[in-house]
Amino acid sequence: QARRLLADPRARAAVRSFHGQLYEWSHFAEVRRDPMRFAQWRATLPASMLREAELLVEDVVFARREGLTTLLTATHTFGNDDIARVYGLSGTFDGTFRRVELDPTKRRGMLTQVGFLASRAYAADPDPSHRGVAINVRLLCATLPNPPPNVPALPMVPPGATNRQTVTANTGPGTCGAASHATLINPVGFAFEGYDSVGAFRATDRGQPVDSSGDYPIDGTPTTFMDAVQLAGFMARSRSAHECYSRYWLEVLTGRGPQPEDRAIIQVVGAQSRMDQPVLSI
Numbered sequence: 001q002a003r004r005l006l007a008d009p010r011a012r013a014a015v016r017s018f019h020g021q022l023y024e025w026s027h028f029a030e031v032r033r034d035p036m037r038f039a040q041w042r043a044t045l046p047a048s049m050l051r052e053a054e055l056l057v058e059d060v061v062f063a064r065r066e067g068l069t070t071l072l073t074a075t076h077t078f079g080n081d082d083i084a085r086v087y088g089l090s091g092t093f094d095g096t097f098r099r100v101e102l103d104p105t106k107r108r109g110m111l112t113q114v115g116f117l118a119s120r121a122y123a124a125d126p127d128p129s130h131r132g133v134a135i136n137v138r139l140l141c142a143t144l145p146n147p148p149p150n151v152p153a154l155p156m157v158p159p160g161a162t163n164r165q166t167v168t169a170n171t172g173p174g175t176c177g178a179a180s181h182a183t184l185i186n187p188v189g190f191a192f193e194g195y196d197s198v199g200a201f202r203a204t205d206r207g208q209p210v211d212s213s214g215d216y217p218i219d220g221t222p223t224t225f226m227d228a229v230q231l232a233g234f235m236a237r238s239r240s241a242h243e244c245y246s247r248y249w250l251e252v253l254t255g256r257g258p259q260p261e262d263r264a265i266i267q268v269v270g271a272q273s274r275m276d277q278p279v280l281s282i
Contacts, residue, residue: 012058019057022138022248023110025050027119037124038198040085045198048082049115055097056110067273068245072109072236076101086114086200106194106201108229109236111135117192117199125163125197129171129181132189139235140218141244145180152176162205164193187214191228243270 005011020026028049033041055078060070077083079100081093087107089100102108110116120130136142155175157166171177171186193212196202203210212227218238225231235241246269247258258266 012062015061016054016057018249018252019053023053023116024119024134024138025053025115028115031118033123033198038196038200040198040200042082042085045082045086045114048080049113049118051097052078052083052113053110053115056113066276068242069236069274069276072111072232072241074109075104077113083114086198088201105229109232111192111232112195112228114199117195118197121197123197126193126195128164128167128189128193129185130189131192132185132187135188136184139244140240141247142184144184148176148179160206162208162210164190164205164211184216187216188231190214191225191231194227237274239270239274242273243267246270246273
């Protein structure tokens with residue numbers, strides 16, 4: 001019955017809706033940028049962000065019959081003229097989307113797509129906090145501590161400080177964010193410092209080299225990564241990411257939150273997902 005349902009054309013809409021809710025695609029429509037600051041910005045970019053995300057999911061799930069591993073590490077995407085401007089792709093593009101190959105050292109999978117990056121950024125700078133929260137909550141199902149009460153005033157940051165230096169001064173070790181930002185949110189959020197507010201790749205920030213490195217306990221093991229591409233690769237191989245993905249699918253299919261007795265099926269489905277084997281074969 002499950003195979004029959006997946007073969008129905010309506011399954012595409014269901015799969016698209018699941019990923020749209022999980023990864024908050026609705027926020028793409030809220031993105032606005034100053035074209036004087038970001039030459040890649042166009043008013044049509046938010047709609048193109050959404051279509052790019054949809055097409056990658058449909059291609060991975062229905063054309064390639066693969067899963068989360070490929071969603072996190074794919075070296076291709078689907079772009080039109082809007083997307084090509086942000087990615088700096090060569091060739092001639094118009095409003096039609098087509099499959100394009102990406103530089104695998106700079107972009108891989110859905111986490112380096114324009115939509116994920118631009119919808120989690122401020123008007124001028126990237127937002128490591130929201131990018132980091134998304135990784136923790138939406139990709140790894142990590143539990144984040146509640147914000148502390150009585151947050152003090154933000155410290156003075158030297159002029160010319162990079163975005164990472166500013167965020168660290170405000171929420172890093174020794175601040176009110178020491179329990180959550182410094183240990184869980186910022187490390188994975190900083191992995192995306194190589195992408196600016198509109199999602200374009202950048203090597204410098206305020207004249208200084210971008211630092212996208214970090215340390216994070218993936219599957220309980222301290223893991224060091226140099227950038228978002230390497231982080232995505234570690235997550236694609238992790239038990240935590242695949243079990244998290246399975247848990248969210250279970251919530252949608254059952255219409256309720258996970259229960260203790262669901263742990264076994266989450267582990268089984270997560271293991272199948274991790275091996276990129278069809279779950280229906282079990």
